[in-house]
Amino acid sequence: MSALAFADPTFESQAAFRRVMRAMSRPGTILVCGEALAPPAPLARAAAAALLTLADFETPLWIAPSFPDSIGDYLAFHSGAPRAAAPDKAAFALIDLSADGLDLFHFAQGTAEYPDRSTTIVAQASTLEAGPRLRLRGPGIEGEAALAVSPSPTDFLAQWAANRAAFPCGVDLILVADARLVALPRSTAIIEEAD
Amino acid sequence: MSADDAAFRPQSETPEVAARRRAMALLARARREELAEPIAKRWPDHGARDLKPIESGLVMLRGRIGGDGAPFNLGEATVTRAVVELPTGERGFAHILGRDATTARLAAIADALWRREVGDVETLILAPVAERLAAEAAQARAETAATRVDFFTLVRGEDAA
Numbered sequence: 067m068s069a070l071a072f073a074d075p076t077f078e079s080q081a082a083f084r085r086v087m088r089a090m091s092r093p094g095t096i097l098v099c100g101e102a103l104a105p106p107a108p109l110a111r112a113a114a115a116a117l118l119t120l121a122d123f124e125t126p127l128w129i130a131p132s133f134p135d136s137i138g139d140y141l142a143f144h145s146g147a148p149r150a151a152a153p154d155k156a157a158f159a160l161i162d163l164s165a166d167g168l169d170l171f172h173f174a175q176g177t178a179e180y181p182d183r184s185t186t187i188v189a190q191a192s193t194l195e196a197g198p199r200l201r202l203r204g205p206g207i208e209g210e211a212a213l214a215v216s217p218s219p220t221d222f223l224a225q226w227a228a229n230r231a232a233f234p235c236g237v238d239l240i241l242v243a244d245a246r247l248v249a250l251p252r253s254t255a256i257i258e259e260a261d
Numbered sequence: 262m263s264a265d266d267a268a269f270r271p272q273s274e275t276p277e278v279a280a281r282r283r284a285m286a287l288l289a290r291a292r293r294e295e296l297a298e299p300i301a302k303r304w305p306d307h308g309a310r311d312l313k314p315i316e317s318g319l320v321m322l323r324g325r326i327g328g329d330g331a332p333f334n335l336g337e338a339t340v341t342r343a344v345v346e347l348p349t350g351e352r353g354f355a356h357i358l359g360r361d362a363t364t365a366r367l368a369a370i371a372d373a374l375w376r377r378e379v380g381d382v383e384t385l386i387l388a389p390v391a392e393r394l395a396a397e398a399a400q401a402r403a404e405t406a407a408t409r410v411d412f413f414t415l416v417r418g419e420d421a422a
């Protein structure tokens with residue numbers, strides 16, 4: 067039996083859009099999103115909500131090979147998004163931090179004229195409440211915000227510093243765990259890893 | 262426009278796609294009772310469930326003058342879409358003109374059943390619809406033919422040898 071998406075696509079995707087926008091404008095704030103969805107495993111509910119809301123027939127979607135075909139079928143059927151041939155051709159990407167490495171520079175970076183033509187990466191973590199503590203600074207954060215993601219990608223701080231240095235180009239990251247999400251837009255600086 | 266109109270058929274089409282296209286075109290123009298009665302009689306326990314909520318929306322109708330001119334937007338039409346799945350796994354899709362969600366759902370169920378039991382759907386649902394549409398087209402042609410004026414140009418003399 068095929069899994070269902072939003073029961074009321076108009077209002078539920080608007081609500082999810084609102085949450086994703088709020089997460090992007092307040093980096094480090096954890097929001098509940100997609101709690102009513104039941105996507106096929108191992109797709110997280112918040113990842114499903116974000117992609118079903120944001121992806122459509124004009125936004126190529128790249129799905130990491132660690133996900134089974136059923137995930138690609140589910141997202142293609144309900145969002146209509148085509149599959150991107152390569153990560154750097156994708157408008158959106160879905161990866162699993164437990165199974166895939168994260169290399170931010172594999173994805174589309176945008177150009178100086180069109181920095182919006184970059185990939186927004188939806189990365190599934192196992193939790194947003196444990197792991198090395200990251201301190202965030204930048205637009206949308208009053209003072210400082212904290213974030214902990216587990217599993218943490220290798221060289222994440224160095225990669226993120228390089229991503230931030232390429233501003234206005236660079237990728238945006240949405241981290242999800244089950245029905246919770248937090249966003250790291252390219253404007254956010256991760257200042258240090260505190261112990 | 263008829264469902265078999267060659268101008269609307271992509272050249273890459275396979276026979277399977279052509280058959281499905283014909284079936285879906287007929288189902289899209291079936292009336293509610295033409296779908297509801299055979300489905301209630303022959304498949305009372307089809308058990309179809311909606312894969313996506315039934316939605317009404319607008320589609321832009323595009324036209325080409327003479328069938329091959331530059332495309333232009335003719336206007337928008339209200340369309341209702343239904344997507345269902347049978348317990349045996351077949352998926353059915355329907356897009357019908359208007360806002361009738363019940364008919365759209367029945368057409369999608371008929372499409373799914375067509376993929377499972379093509380013969381029964383052909384005889385019980387599609388054949389009566391095709392017959393009605395052909396009769397309506399014939400009547401429209403007959404009514405139009407009655408208004409036809411044939412013009413004759415009489416010999417006016419200058420061509421005469």
